[in-house]
Amino acid sequence: MNVQVIAKAQSPLMRMKPWLNISSLLCMFWLVIAIIGPWVTPYDVGKIVSHDIFAPISAQFPLGTDYLGRDMLSRMLVAARYTVGLALVASICASAIGTLIALMAVISPKTVEVVLLRIVDALISIPSKMLALVIVAGFGSSAQLLILTAIIGYAPGAFRIAYSLALNQHELEYVKVAMIRGESKFYIAVREILPNILNSVLADFGLRFVFIVLLLSGLSFLGLGIQPPNADLGSLVRENIGGLSQGAPALLAPAIAIGFLTVGVNLVIDRIARQRNQR
Template sequence: MHSDTLAEGPSKLEREEQKPVQLGPTNTLWRDAFRRLIRHKLAVFGSIVLLIVLIMGLFGPFVAPYDPNAMDFAVRFAPPTLAHPMGTDDFGRDIFSRVIYGARVSLQVGFVAVSVATVVGTALGLIAGYSNRIVDEVIMRAMDVLYAFPAILLAIAILAALGRGIGNAMLAIGLVYIPIFARIARGAVLGIRNEEFIVAAKAMGARDFRIVMTHILPNVLSPIIVEITLSLAFAILSEAALSFFGLGTQPPDPSWGRMLSEGRDFFRQSAWMGVFPGLAIFFTVMGFNFLGDGLRDALDPKLRR
């Protein structure tokens, strides 16, 4: 009987143990990070807020009950009612509709400006971190010069040179945030450029561009993604500040910052003219900050099991 057992080969249990262990999709870094993210209550709350703002921005013409620039002097300074949930301004324009359309402007400026900063800043950071000392010094000293100026003052100076307008505001805000992404990308590259897998790729004859794009860039995406969400919040604040000073969105186009500027002169008479655009800025920035904090915790490798 013993010989029969040997002839049958290894038992079922032994065959199961001999099978290679396959890591399922739930064990990957990104899926594990997503699980931690959805367990982060503040990040989920921030995502819901941002989803509402995004819907307002994308489907503004279908959501807004009135034309944001339509004037009706018969209802000037009307308080919040069912017909006008957020009241009207000094020209009889519906504030609710203008807040909805203002979301489109803020999101457009934020995403375009941060996209410019992400692409240019990350590229400069990768080049500085991977290249020789001279190239690194030239790039990073230039970034230090830009980083030395307060963000809003530098944006105002750029707009003073380029002129007012939403397009120039996007460019100005994007240029202001380039040094942040460059420093983050460079720091991440310096931390991994001497790792064994990079040295092995060089020994196999891989070109520098392929090494950077295939081996280095994926390893620096985590801090870049976190910084994108946080920079979006500051970009929206910057756009609101520039529009408040009359350098960004120009009338009659609605902008949250512009609406705050228009409402400050009538705050005692019609506080809702400034309160509701201010709340829109507050909740949007808060949503991006909560999401950024959640992503930072979710993508932290120290917290991964």
């Protein structure tokens, strides 16, 4: 009886726990920064506000100044929108496209399924970073092209995960029952198979987001990502690489921000996976 009382007393807290853990807070923090960041900058993002380059942390400049004397906090608040925004759009599109094509492959005739698999095999054999370098070097760099590059690079991986999950579900009895009832293939894919693979697809979506953040940051560090006067977190690291020997906050802050962003998303993915396994 006492155990039951304690369990009932703890149940509201347990229901709130997903919103109180550090991984959710980190993800929510970066999402809020991406939305409101440009409107809360203390200084104009491109304005030189100090003659002291690579200035240390101070009350006036909480993250110091960059290699030109611009306020680093202001630049990071704007750069976070590019990093989070581009990666979020690209990962949503890559996961959605990969999952939809996977469902189509599972319910399609064998010939269509084989053709789709061979096309995906060809795309997935190309390393994503090499593909991105070729596309950006050949067609230039823009936000739209970076998103398209990330989608082309990571949609095949999302397809492979969703296809293996959907194929397993397609062989189960509840799908056979739906076929006997005369349900359409579209209905079976969307109403029967998709809900049962959605948690795994969401976990894979989180991984795609992390991969794309690192891809876009790497391209920006090489000078092939977001171009000046705009910048993402990877661009800020590249711009301020001259402050490495001084341990300048202008270099350390964006690098740490990328780390916290990816760690937060990874922790959320791990939490989703644990909850799915417990069920």
